[in-house]
Amino acid sequence: MSTLDETDLEILRLLVEDARRPYSDIAERVDRSAPTVSDRIDRLEELGVIERFTVDLDRSTITDGVEVLVDLDLQPGADDGVSSQLAETDWVEHVIETADSRLLAVATVQPTRARALLGEAVDLEAVESYRIHLIEQRRWSPSVGDADLALECAECGNPVTSNGDSVVIDGERYHFCCPVCRSSFEERYASLSESA
Numbered sequence: 001m002s003t004l005d006e007t008d009l010e011i012l013r014l015l016v017e018d019a020r021r022p023y024s025d026i027a028e029r030v031d032r033s034a035p036t037v038s039d040r041i042d043r044l045e046e047l048g049v050i051e052r053f054t055v056d057l058d059r060s061t062i063t064d065g066v067e068v069l070v071d072l073d074l075q076p077g078a079d080d081g082v083s084s085q086l087a088e089t090d091w092v093e094h095v096i097e098t099a100d101s102r103l104l105a106v107a108t109v110q111p112t113r114a115r116a117l118l119g120e121a122v123d124l125e126a127v128e129s130y131r132i133h134l135i136e137q138r139r140w141s142p143s144v145g146d147a148d149l150a151l152e153c154a155e156c157g158n159p160v161t162s163n164g165d166s167v168v169i170d171g172e173r174y175h176f177c178c179p180v181c182r183s184s185f186e187e188r189y190a191s192l193s194e195s196a
Helices: 006-017 023-030 034-047 081-087 111-121 179-195
Strands: 066-074 092-097 102-109 127-134 165-169 172-176
Touching (some): 034 172, 066 111, 081 092, 081 102, 172 179
Antiparallel strands (some): 066 127, 092 102, 165 172
């Protein structure tokens, strides 16, 4: 199992600044070849450090509406599907689920349509209360800092160190802290697959 080194961290910092940065430019800045940078980025994706490359849109420039923060208090035991339902709507950009059964969503809507759109997007029976706040300004400033690779063992939950192992099973990558955990997981996975 690999760990993140300074080159990986610098590549991540450069991608956070501009995800469209050419590999040749990154290679020059980290003093590596473009194929090496490509391999490292592929590895970071396989490890789950990089989930996707995306575009941060300013929706107010392409839609008719204002940016709002939708704050929902869910009923106790409400279905987890409310978060997914909200995230799948075209007018919602980000959904944040908190440990205390709240959902926060950044959305762009016409103020007079906010309640109707919310009712169309989610089952309001699962919502205890909600508030819609006009966003005056927001900032997004991701950073890498001095991060360490913090993978968790799929079997026991312990941290995966440089002695760990990973395997792809049915297209999904799993990380393990030791060969014993990997073997135990693979046996249980095979047994469950056979009984399904």
